[in-house]
Amino acid sequence: MRGVMGSKRVLTGTHFMLGNHAVVEGALAAGCNFFAGYPITPANEISEHMARRMPEVGGKFLQGEDELCSIFSVTGAVLAGAKAMTATASAGFNYMLEGIGYAVAAEVPCVIVDVQRCRGENYATQADIMQMRWGASGDHEIIVLAPSSVQELFDYTIKAFNLAEMYRTPVIVMSETTIALMREKLVVPSPEEIEIVNRKKPNVPPEKFIPFKAGPDEIPPLPNFGEGYRILHSLNPHDERGGINWDPDVFESMYERILGKITCHCDDIVQTEDFFLEDAEIVLIVYGSESRPALDAVRYARANGIKAGLLRLITVWPVPEKRILAVAKQASRILAVEMNVGKYTGEIERIAAGLCEVVRVTKNRGLVHTTAELYAAIKGVMS
Amino acid sequence: MLRINPLRRYLREGSVPHSLCPGCGAAQVMNFFLCAADELKLDFDKLVAIGGVGCTARIPVYLNAEALHGIHGRTLPWATGIKLHNPELKVVIFAGDGDAVAIGGNHFIQAARRNLDVTMIVVNNLNFAMTGGQVAPTTLRDLTTTTTPYGNREQPFNLCQLAVSAGATFVSRWSTRKPYQAIKAIKRALQHKGFALVEIVSQCPINFGRRVLGTADPSKNIEWIEERSVTIKEARELSEEEISGRFTLGNFVEKDKPVFEGSSVYNST
Numbered sequence: 001m002r003g004v005m006g007s008k009r010v011l012t013g014t015h016f017m018l019g020n021h022a023v024v025e026g027a028l029a030a031g032c033n034f035f036a037g038y039p040i041t042p043a044n045e046i047s048e049h050m051a052r053r054m055p056e057v058g059g060k061f062l063q064g065e066d067e068l069c070s071i072f073s074v075t076g077a078v079l080a081g082a083k084a085m086t087a088t089a090s091a092g093f094n095y096m097l098e099g100i101g102y103a104v105a106a107e108v109p110c111v112i113v114d115v116q117r118c119r120g121e122n123y124a125t126q127a128d129i130m131q132m133r134w135g136a137s138g139d140h141e142i143i144v145l146a147p148s149s150v151q152e153l154f155d156y157t158i159k160a161f162n163l164a165e166m167y168r169t170p171v172i173v174m175s176e177t178t179i180a181l182m183r184e185k186l187v188v189p190s191p192e193e194i195e196i197v198n199r200k201k202p203n204v205p206p207e208k209f210i211p212f213k214a215g216p217d218e219i220p221p222l223p224n225f226g227e228g229y230r231i232l233h234s235l236n237p238h239d240e241r242g243g244i245n246w247d248p249d250v251f252e253s254m255y256e257r258i259l260g261k262i263t264c265h266c267d268d269i270v271q272t273e274d275f276f277l278e279d280a281e282i283v284l285i286v287y288g289s290e291s292r293p294a295l296d297a298v299r300y301a302r303a304n305g306i307k308a309g310l311l312r313l314i315t316v317w318p319v320p321e322k323r324i325l326a327v328a329k330q331a332s333r334i335l336a337v338e339m340n341v342g343k344y345t346g347e348i349e350r351i352a353a354g355l356c357e358v359v360r361v362t363k364n365r366g367l368v369h370t371t372a373e374l375y376a377a378i379k380g381v382m383s
Numbered sequence: 384m385l386r387i388n389p390l391r392r393y394l395r396e397g398s399v400p401h402s403l404c405p406g407c408g409a410a411q412v413m414n415f416f417l418c419a420a421d422e423l424k425l426d427f428d429k430l431v432a433i434g435g436v437g438c439t440a441r442i443p444v445y446l447n448a449e450a451l452h453g454i455h456g457r458t459l460p461w462a463t464g465i466k467l468h469n470p471e472l473k474v475v476i477f478a479g480d481g482d483a484v485a486i487g488g489n490h491f492i493q494a495a496r497r498n499l500d501v502t503m504i505v506v507n508n509l510n511f512a513m514t515g516g517q518v519a520p521t522t523l524r525d526l527t528t529t530t531t532p533y534g535n536r537e538q539p540f541n542l543c544q545l546a547v548s549a550g551a552t553f554v555s556r557w558s559t560r561k562p563y564q565a566i567k568a569i570k571r572a573l574q575h576k577g578f579a580l581v582e583i584v585s586q587c588p589i590n591f592g593r594r595v596l597g598t599a600d601p602s603k604n605i606e607w608i609e610e611r612s613v614t615i616k617e618a619r620e621l622s623e624e625e626i627s628g629r630f631t632l633g634n635f636v637e638k639d640k641p642v643f644e645g646s647s648v649y650n651s652t
Contacts, residue, residue, distance in 0.1 A: 034468055055649030060467040063646040064460065065493040072457040076464025079451070080431075080472065084464070102454050225449045225465060226472050228428040232395070232444060235453030243397055244444055244452075 009057045010191045019150045019180040020045035020087075023113055023173065024053055026157030027085050029194055032111070033059035034077040034084035036070040038092060042122045042177050043115040046087040067092045071099030075108045079233060081224035083161060087113035090128050091120065094135075100170050101136030106233045107212075107220070107258065109164035109199055111157065115175040123366025124178045126288055127340040132172050133317045139255055141262035143269060144172045144317040146287040150184035156314070162197035163269065167261050168219050174316065176339075178289040178368055206230065212254070213240040218261045262318055270320040273312040276302055280309025282378055283331040284361075285324065285348055287313040289368055290337050297374035308378050319347050328352035333381045337361045339368060357381075390417040393427065395447040402441060406601030408559040408585025409439045409479075409506045415562060415583070416442070416475070416504060419569040430473045431465055433458045435487065437479035438513050438587075439506040456486030459494040462501045467645050475573070476503040480521040481511050484540050488520070495549035497643035498577045504569065505542060505580065508587035509595075516590035523628050526595050543635050546580045553579035554635040559586060560609045561632060568634065577642050584608050584630045 010029045017025070023046055027035070035054055037047035047063065054061040060077070064070040067088055074084040088096060093114045103110055114132065118125045132144050143163050145156045153175060160171040200221040202209045211231040214220040223229040232242040237254055239245040262269065275295055277283065282301075286294040291312045301308035311327050313320055324347075328334060334352055336345035342362040349358045361377045363369050391399075403410045420427075430448040434440030436455035443450040449472075451461050458476045465474055483491055483505045494501070510528055511517040517530040521542065525534045543556045553575040555568040565583055572579035586592060586604035593599045596607055608630065615633035618626055 034464065036464070051647040054645075055647055060645045061647040062463060062467060064463075065489055068457060069460040069463065069490060069493070072454065072460030073464030073467070076451070076461035077468040078464075079449075080465040080468040082464070082468040084468075098454065099457070106453075224469075225431050226429050226469060230395075230427065230447055230449055232450040232452060234444065234451075241397070243395070 010194065011188050012190045013188055015186045015188065016183055017150055017186040018045055019153045019175070019182050019184070020115070021049045022150045022154040022186050023087065023157050023175065024049040025186070025188060026154040027111065027161065028053060028057055029188065029191070030158040030161035031083045031196055032085050032161065033057070034074065034082035035059070036062040036064050036073045036084070036086050037088065038064050038067050038070050040089045040092040042117055042180050043087045043089045043092070043113065046113060067095035068098065071096040071112070074110050075099060075103050075106070078108050078110050079225055083165070085111040085113065087115065089115045089117045093128060093131065097135040100142070101138055101140065102235050103170040104136060104140040104142065104258065105138065105235050107168040107222070108170065108233070109168050109222070110170050111160045111164055111173065112170060113157070113173045113175055115177060115180040117177050118366045121366070122177050122181070124176055124289065124368050125339055125364070125366065126176060126290070127343070127364075129174070129316060129340070130343050132174060139259060141259050142172065142317050143167070143169065143262065143315065144174050145314060146174045146316045147179060148289050148291040149179060150182060150186050153179060154186055154188065158194060162195065165197045165199045167265065167269070168199060168222060169261065174288060176289050202229065210240050211242045212238060214257060218257050218264060266318045267322070269315060270318060270323070271314040272320045272323045273314060275310040275312070277309040277311065277327065279307055280330070281307040281332045282335065282381060283309045283311055283327050283333070284335045284337050284374065284378075285311045285313065285327065286337040287316050287344070288339070290339055293369045293371045293374050294337055296371040297378060300371065300375050301378050306378060306382065316344065319351070321351055324348055324351045328355040331356050334358045335361045335377055335381065337369060337374065340364050390414065390421060393417050393420065393447055394445050398445045401445055403438060404589045406586065406588040406599070406604070407438065408508060408583070408587065409442060411559045411562070412439070412504060412506050412565070412583050412585065413442045413445065415565045416569055418566045419573060423570060423573055425473065425573065429471065430475065433461055433474065433476045435478060435482040436513070437482050438508070439477050439479040440482055442477040456482055456490065458482065459487060459490035459499070459501070463494065463499055466500055466643070470500065473573070474501045476501060478503060478505050479512070480505060480507040480509065480519050480542070484542060484545065485520050492545065492549040495546050495551040495578050495580070498550060498552055498640050500577055500642040502572045502575070502579045502581070504572075505582045506585045507542060507582050508585045508591055510587060510591045512587045512590045516594045528595060542582045543580065547636050550578070551580050552577035552636065552638050552640050555580070555633070556582040556584065556630065556635070557632050558584040558608050558612055558630060560605050560612070564632070571637070575637070577640055584612070
């Protein structure tokens, strides 16, 4: 599988691959040329594979002294012109929140992979979903993608890079022990078939460039260090020229724009997948690896004459509110399926309030729901 | 006739007047750096100035260069990413003692160990100045700060010794009382290939001087440092007890070693 130096950025072909390795291949296919990580199970195979692969494609690999080094070296490399990524697991993700907050406020496009695990162990969970959304300090929006298979780990890592570059913001790939340590079929397309988005660069010389002034799309262009633009990238409130500025009007408009980049483009960002929704009365809403037993359970229910359907959230943040609302208007019951104590359910309840009943179907014991359990949950709300 | 400091052209438009207190040593150190950069004709288009959080960390905000600012203690991780991706860039870190060896202490020893090719200028004012004069890992023993009202019970770090032990390849310490030596050391650090530390022991009249020394007079604060300063040669004659609480000034290390190019380098031997 490993090629000779310089020839193998995209491993076009069919593979039987580990989920964590598929993340690496997706990143490389997307153009990633800097990776930093700190050892943590179950994300180690990402670092180890990166350590082998990065030199092959002329990129840089760094094993940081901690997660803070990882995330901040990533933001530094990006401002120097790299496409960069880091990977960690739940406990390590805690430390990265400082850097994610910086990346949001300074608008540094980068990708963070969180292979969620249960408190220090490699058991399956989706317990970080709220931490990913709200963990960083200060007002912010964040994009989080939830793959459910090895193929999707590859596909959505590419998508994560593209969204990061498009919106000049950090994007999180919400992985799980389940898929990260699973081997499955992976089809890697040819480079021509892979859509790549690169950050917008200034089209005026430095003396005419206003670094944080954006056009109607709210996304300012980003030059690389060393190109003569001499920009101050501060966490502190900054005006359009990048100067630190504590004027309340400046603060307010800066955050309106940074948050608006995501909220105004929500419809373009969010992605969902429907199964049997046309006439569904009972709808399961799921994300991540829980999609797998959920789809089986819905198919089984259909085979038994039950009008069940599935709404699968590929983008979990920002919330695909319009899709959830449409389901809430149509269905008699929503089953909010999660592998934690029931966190995202709160979002679904908020959107569906007064429209239909939302039933929490949670499992917080380090194991994915079984098809039988979810089918039983469907039957349970019918009686 | 009003004369404008010729070094003013290196400052970012609209960034001055600066926010440092009257008599602050960090402002002097910015001047030292600009003198050194001017003499070397440093290309500011290729200069990345990095500050974390603190008084000294503000310096990059004023320089007309590429700049990073606003996260406490993470200057070296930023620098690591930048230098690995584009080794052509000149990276200079401006850090206070808190930024460098309190919250950023692990990054400091790791970057020195790797011999990351950066210049790190540490303004050591012996306390957390921006936050109101709290004890720092560099505060001398028995001094009373706002968080050691009964006297500091801890031993201070010796930044230069720490850097030398960790593997730094250029290490020098001066004080704001020694501007010419400091400028020369910064020049040599900027020309050095590898991890170069210049520590400058500095007065902080407002939060250290007023609270610890009982005077906000900058010159008295500088004299307090000068009274405690010894040369490397003088230090050799002193016992461990005699040397504690003093600042040894001079160049400690200057040597060539391979610089850091990443943790996994193809075909490396």
